[in-house]
Amino acid sequence: METLINKFKKAAPKAALLMAVAAGSALQGCSNTDGRNAGSTAEGVASDAASAVYVAPGKHDELYSFLSGGFNGQVSVYGLPSGRLLKIIPVFTQHGENGYGYSEESKAMLMTSHGFVPWDDLHHPKLSRTDGQTDGRWLFVNGNNTPRVARIDLTTFETVEVMELPNSAGNHCSPYPTNNNEYVIAGTRFSVPLDMKGGTNDVSLDKYEEEFRGSISFIKVDKDKGDMDLDFQILVPGFDYDLANGGKGPSEDWVFFTTYNTEKAGTLKEVGASQNDRDYLAAVNWKLAAKYAAEGKAREMPANYYHNKMDKDTHIAKSTVKKKVRYLLPEECPGMMYLLPAPKSPHGIDVDPSGEYMVVSGKLASAIPVFSFAMMQDAIKNKKFDGEKNGIPVLQYESVLKGEVKEPGLGPLHTEFDGKGNAYTSMFVSSEIVKWKLNDLSVVDRMPVYYSVGHLMIPGGDTKEPHGKYLVAMNKITKDRYLPTGPELAHSAQLIDISGEKMKMLLDFPTVAEPHYAQAIPAEKVAPNSVKFYKLDENKHPHAVKKEADVSVVRESKNRVRVKMTAIRSHMTPDNIEGIQVGDTVYFHVTNLEQDWDVPHGFAVMGANNAETLIMPGATQTLTWVPKKTGVFPFYCTDFCSALHQEMQGYIRVSPKGSDVPISFSTGKKKQNIPGVASAH
């Protein structure tokens, strides 16, 4: 570590020189592409970087960060500033590690109208809010591929709810909570030919322009419990709705969506959707929309979508199939929706902490337009319209534009704010973070990142009061940043200190899968509420057994056996089971009797075609097993629980179909001095 610091110290003056040269010539951030490899390590790295990110053993990080897992369908939790991985939370993807999506209790979480969908592409985590600030209660995330929105409970760090969205395809523009979680809003990236019966029409793909429509879903969130409910949708023109963000303060009632493919191309979109010099920023007054919906403007159509919820007492997920959805048409709801012209296929839309400025990052544009909410209000009032599109008024570009950030870099994607009047924009093509001032839109600093940054995140940087100390850049390309691991490389996040005038590079940390967006929150808003274990007394699982004397193995029908068993350090009860037959469906309901912190038990049985299941203290989980051959099959605890963990194992005897071996089960040969052991059979 010492030598590393010395290296940094030696390199720092050189780096500063390089920066000065780069800054002098850098009209566009791409100017310093050559020679980057040589100087890249030291460039911009703070001389005190090591101590700035050092969290001593046994000490806790200052912040939790939640990075989306992209195509792994999970959320990963990292501590900041250390960049240490704390947990992977499975959301849309089966997780053999703990049985999520495999156990009988959790399977329903992954049910959709398309059947069981055990994977998705998770892009955007968004923390729940109170008064426009993160409140540390829930994390909402989107499933892009099979449109879903999920909710993670931050007391348990577990997925507790998954809501499928009808009339959507490519749920990318999602999920955006309003300032008090009144709604979580989700737009469709892929427009589709809606059949108005909850599905899509079997139409010729030439009919894009006439038949395809998009939708924006308004999911109501229960104030206390967080439970979601799809209140209504707005059916919108058949563009691609890319990203969204809600207003704050004066713009609190509004939510803004970037759109592209306003050309309505149905094929080779990379060309077809890149023809218009300007697409739109769609502004929707969600409060007015909710009012319209409440006042009977909403129509209803048949639908078919799943709502999956984990019961907190039984830990069993249940699916409800919803059969209708209400919708609004913007052309029937005056004042609800406006279109603001925005340069060429805009990607990110970010609203500054004051709620006055809407920053639109046009990935193909050469400047970053900054819209003014006050000007937008004025333009609406004075009808400064530039025609309309599908009955939605289009505002005049100049009438809503505060100004443009000139020559910011190449490929602007996303912007976040530090709460001190500065904005930071990620530049995908020129691979840098650009800091600029909100008041005069002048660029004041640049920081190269490695390589091709997508989203960036400032803790609370999308809220009314950003935390403003760090910035995390999530890069799409890693190349030489870490030790190579074959063709598939780690993904790269970089931590930057933004507390001073100049950005300082602090840390590279590799991440799993591909983080798109992330959120972060001061640890003190979450850590004190973290659940240590579940209370056995409150376990309402129908097959829970709360003491060893109550365990049972019962043949319920010809081919079905139910084993209600327990696990406690360091044995399972029963651990000898006989009378199982080939082809039986055997349900192992394992209750973890522990009532102490950090004592999960795992359960795995040889030949199981699913996974293991990990049972938290006080909880019950169910693994299903269908033995295919006769013999004796061991099972055991998979989570190293105690000094005698290796002994925590048992056997099941499987006899041929129709065998007369009776069901019997036991643990231990005689009464021993082991808490609660009941020699039963």
Added chain:
Amino acid sequence: MKIYQKVLMVVAALSLGLLFVFPMWKIYLKAPQYPEGLELHIWVNKLGGSSESVLQNFNILNHYIGMEPIHAESFAELKFMPYIVIAFMVTGVLVGLIGRKKLVLGWSGMLMVAGAAGILDFYLWLVKFGTNLDPKAAIKVPGMTYIPPLLGNKQLLNFEALSLPALGSLGIFLAISLSLVVYYFSLKNKTVTRGVSSGKVLV
């Protein structure tokens, strides 16, 4: 006895009530895996601890060395001790009301005997749990017994055990010392207020 002495005697009797508000004794366990520590609280009428499930957690740890599980039901003392304490409180108040110094001394002496018996009983339980180990225990260290300390600390394998009286014991301590103070001052009464009390003394 003077009024203040009577009052003090009643206070002495009532201070035993602390036994129903606080534990008598606490055993603290600390190990590398238990940075938060484990506490077993011994009350006059129940067993408790740093968490609801502390007994289960104690027993899980103890079963590896073959110690018998600890259950509140195993201790008859927890059932009758509260009555003894209440009896002492009632008699103490009566002694205060009657105000005879010999009764004060007698009450005090009996309470000391009862307290000593309690500590002896506690020690015998510790010895019983610490030495009466299952021969089939998973962990057997030759010559090792696991008698927790009665007072002070002791290393038991990976656990450092610390045993200390708790606030409930303060009730007993107060009861004994206050009643002795009452007795001491009432001895002085005799010399100062001879005239008044001599009649009674003669009787």
